[in-house]
Amino acid sequence: MKRKFLFADIALNISIVVFFLSVAAVVRISGKLSEMNKLNRGYYSSHRQAFTLNKKTGTFDDIKKIYSKCMAGTILYKELSRLEDLRGVLVKGDIDAPPVMEGRFFNENDFYSNKHIAVVGVKQKDRVYEKNGGFFIDIGGHPYEVIGIAGTGCSLLDYTIYINLDSLSEVDNEAGLFYLDGISGDVVNKSIEELKDGINVINLDNYGIINIFFGDIPDLIILMCILTSFLLSCLFFTYFWFYSHKKLPDVMNIIGMSRGQIAGEIFREYVKTILPAIFTAIVVMMGLVL
Known part of the structure; x- marks a missing residue:
């Protein structure tokens, strides 16, 4: 036809x-x-929950005890400085890590072994120096081994520095919030439920003009x-x-x-x-x- x-x-x-x-x-x-939503939240996912501890200063033993109650597949962040985007990190299981341009992000084996490790934003590379075949950055007067360069080349993440939180003996709870993030909202919510007696959960859902657009x-x-x-x-x-x-x-x-x-x-x-x-x-x- x-x-x-x-x-x-x-x-x-x-x-x-x-x-x-x-x-x-x-x-x-x-x-x-x-990706834009994550970047506008400081590369925390939409599952993240913010909280503070009940006291002004927390020892690492306090933090370790709290995080031990969290489920696998979570990552705990602590904002450590009022002057720069410095974050402490603890990781348990597989997580959705920030984008890394070189090297790698933290994994569960990097903690509780007296290490001082850092992942730095690409815009912080000028602070990194080479020594004894490795790369280091000084944080609080102590050299941290740099295992990765994070960032996108065009976001605030490029200026962020992550360190393993167990490298600190104590943290100032008034300097910034704790953020519990994870691979799913269910994992984060169940973990927060386990922690509720020792923390003050901060509701950030309606904060900021970014939520209107993104x-x-x-x-x-x-x-x-x-x-x-x-x-x-x-x-x-x-x-x-x-x-x-x-x-x-x-x-x-x-x-x-x-x-x-x-x-x-x-x-x-x-x-x-x-x-x-x-x-x-x-x-x-x-x-x-x-």
């Missing part, structure tokens, strides 16, 4: 290409927004609305294509084709029509990804 190229064919192909590309764009943008739920709703609109457009033009070919079954019936043959032929015509769109969308998506 000779094919006749109709406006419906063109419209359908364009709508399918746009839908495929919108899916790719939504996936890519949602990933960027997730809240997780509004971003997700906007992206899903965009994707839904393109999906409805694609469905509309699919219906339009079938409507424009409504006379085909009558013609096929006249020439003696059965219902099954008619359905199969129309389906094959539809597939032939959308193949250029699918091929084009896949090629463009691969070009964008690679």
